[in-house]
Amino acid sequence: MLDIRDINVFYGGIHAVKGLSINIQEKKIVSVIGANGAGKSTLLKAIMNLVPVKFGEIYFQGKRIDKLSTQEIVKNGISLVPEGRMLFTHLTVKDNLLLGAYNYYKKITKSELEKRIDKVYELFPILKERQKQISGTLSGGQQQMLAIGRALMTDPKLLILDEPSMGLAPLVVKEIFKVVKYLNEQGMTILMVEQNARAALKLSDYGFVLEVGEVVTWGRSEELLADEKITKAYLGG
Amino acid sequence: MFTVLLQFILSGITVGAIYALVGLGFNIIYNATSIINLAQGEFVVMGGLIMWFFSQSLQLPFFTSIILTILLVGLIGLMMERLTINPLKNADLLLMIMITVAVSIVLRGILMFKFGKDPYSYPPFTEGEPIVILGAVIQQQVLWVLGITLTCIGLIFLFFNKTMLGKAMSACAVNPTAAKLVGINVSRMIMLSFILSAILGAIGGIAITPISLMEYDKGPSLAVKGFCAAIMGGLGNGMGAVVGGFIIGILESLTAGYIHSGFKDAVALVILLGILFFKPAGLFGSKATLSVRKF
Ligand SMILES: Nc1ncnc2c1ncn2[C@@H]1O[C@H](COP(=O)(O)OP(=O)(O)OP(=O)(O)O)[C@@H](O)[C@H]1O
Numbered sequence: 137m138l139d140i141r142d143i144n145v146f147y148g149g150i151h152a153v154k155g156l157s158i159n160i161q162e163k164k165i166v167s168v169i170g171a172n173g174a175g176k177s178t179l180l181k182a183i184m185n186l187v188p189v190k191f192g193e194i195y196f197q198g199k200r201i202d203k204l205s206t207q208e209i210v211k212n213g214i215s216l217v218p219e220g221r222m223l224f225t226h227l228t229v230k231d232n233l234l235l236g237a238y239n240y241y242k243k244i245t246k247s248e249l250e251k252r253i254d255k256v257y258e259l260f261p262i263l264k265e266r267q268k269q270i271s272g273t274l275s276g277g278q279q280q281m282l283a284i285g286r287a288l289m290t291d292p293k294l295l296i297l298d299e300p301s302m303g304l305a306p307l308v309v310k311e312i313f314k315v316v317k318y319l320n321e322q323g324m325t326i327l328m329v330e331q332n333a334r335a336a337l338k339l340s341d342y343g344f345v346l347e348v349g350e351v352v353t354w355g356r357s358e359e360l361l362a363d364e365k366i367t368k369a370y371l372g373g
Numbered sequence: 374m375f376t377v378l379l380q381f382i383l384s385g386i387t388v389g390a391i392y393a394l395v396g397l398g399f400n401i402i403y404n405a406t407s408i409i410n411l412a413q414g415e416f417v418v419m420g421g422l423i424m425w426f427f428s429q430s431l432q433l434p435f436f437t438s439i440i441l442t443i444l445l446v447g448l449i450g451l452m453m454e455r456l457t458i459n460p461l462k463n464a465d466l467l468l469m470i471m472i473t474v475a476v477s478i479v480l481r482g483i484l485m486f487k488f489g490k491d492p493y494s495y496p497p498f499t500e501g502e503p504i505v506i507l508g509a510v511i512q513q514q515v516l517w518v519l520g521i522t523l524t525c526i527g528l529i530f531l532f533f534n535k536t537m538l539g540k541a542m543s544a545c546a547v548n549p550t551a552a553k554l555v556g557i558n559v560s561r562m563i564m565l566s567f568i569l570s571a572i573l574g575a576i577g578g579i580a581i582t583p584i585s586l587m588e589y590d591k592g593p594s595l596a597v598k599g600f601c602a603a604i605m606g607g608l609g610n611g612m613g614a615v616v617g618g619f620i621i622g623i624l625e626s627l628t629a630g631y632i633h634s635g636f637k638d639a640v641a642l643v644i645l646l647g648i649l650f651f652k653p654a655g656l657f658g659s660k661a662t663l664s665v666r667k668f
């Protein structure tokens with residue numbers, strides 16, 4: 137579904153992603169793990185063309201996307217929940233969701249739009265209760281839920297999450313992972329970057345391990361969880 | 374005694390309306406880009422001079438002239454953004470602000486070349502006797518200025534608070550990356566912010582010229598006062614800028630009337646310094662907004 141071929145990303149002189157290739161199959165959950173600064177977020181930004189891919193190619197459903205604008209990539213069915221949530225903190229919960237569907241205003245009817253919002257509210261009922269609240273005043277967990285909800289409003293085929301569990305209590309993380317699992321069961325493909333590597337691998341079908349901008353190992357999640365070298369290095373023993 | 378005071382206040386409100394529009398224009402661009410557009414005053418000047426050109430020099434009908442002026446100044450705003458701001462997307466903010474200064478100098482040069490250094494004016498929108506309230510005389514054009522300004526302000530607020538396009542524009546300001554991620558074309562929104570600001574300025578210029586005349590080099594002083602209005606209201610706070618604009622206009626007029634007209638232009642600067650020293654977030658801004666401000 138998503139075919140990343142030998143991509144390279146630079147920040148000035150820093151070579152942050154070095155000839156990285158990853159292939160993501162449809163309807164799978166795929167995790168990317170790695171130490172701080174390994175280039176995980178950079179990889180995700182490159183997929184969305186938030187940072188330019190200098191060499192290499194990215195294909196989504198057979199179509200080359202690495203030269204498309206972020207807006208076009210979103211239209212093609214990829215949505216990123218960015219690191220740090222990046223809500224429109226001055227707007228209400230509902231407005232954040234409405235803006236999530238910005239690409240669709242002229243294309244879908246009001247009732248379809250409401251239906252899409254209701255779907256998000258079903259996944260995260262708290263958002264419905266808080267729909268008139270200014271999003272900047274939500275708790276961390278609620279903000280993460282809203283960030284995911286907003287990303288879902290673009291109706292993605294591939295949902296990408298950058299550290300969704302960052303700074304959240306275990307119970308909230310559990311709830312969010314449950315939703316991710318549910319979305320996947322509904323047919324959505326998931327690509328996830330996580331510090332919480334053990335939990336992420338347990339949830340996912342495949343895992344990729346990144347080290348200074350390169351994939352050093354990858355495989356089925358069970359295999360990675362069983363690999364002693366990996367558990368020592370990334371899963372805290 | 375009271376009549377004189379009222380008269381000063383009224384003329385203060387009239388110029389204040391234009392400062393309010395300039396201040397609002399500053400905020401629209403600032404909110405979309407964090408840039409302070411120091412060519413904002415030139416939009417007002419162009420509004421007045423181009424309106425003169427269409428309505429007096431070419432003798433086009435009144436409404437046609439207004440529409441053409443607004444379109445032309447809007448187009449100039451668009452070109453300014455596409456030719457100078459857009460190509461430098463990721464440049465340093467201070468550099469971008471310097472570029473707006475450069476644009477204002479170029480625009481002034483062109484205006485002087487085309488119009489010379491003379492002041493221009495044209496007849497008020499409606500002929501007729503001034504209105505007298507409590508002994509103070511109000512020219513009909515003053516009512517036009519106030520009516521048009523308040524209408525524009527109202528429309529801008531509806532736009533940003535009630536329409537999806539307006540909310541999307543504000544979203545670009547708060548988090549451009551997130552705006553891109555929901556499929557908003559951020560570069561187009563920035564272009565739109567320049568067009569909107571240019572049009573607001575032009576409308577102000579069109580309305581005020583019959584009262585206060587317009588010449589090619591009025592831009593910088595308008596920009597300074599509009600900027601003070603924006604700072605006073607808390608940079609980025611639209612309603613704040615409007616209130617700030619009216620306050621500066623009134624204080625200026627009172628200073629000119631009761632002290633000396635030579636001090637008039639110092640009023641805005643004194644207010645600006647006072648605000649920056651004692652209440653840097655502006656009258657209506659909070660500390661929180663100050664901390665996210667980029668400079
Ligand atoms: N905007 C930037 N400018 C310069 N260097 C950057 C920039 N963003 C990231 N880098 C560098 O690129 C490398 C990869 O960063 P990236 O954010 O992708 O890491 P990460 O794996 O997501 O880390 P973390 O787990 O801390 O989120 C790091 O060395 C980082 O310092």
Ligand SMILES: [Mg+2]
Pocket residue numbers: 176177178219298
């Ligand atoms: Mg990261």
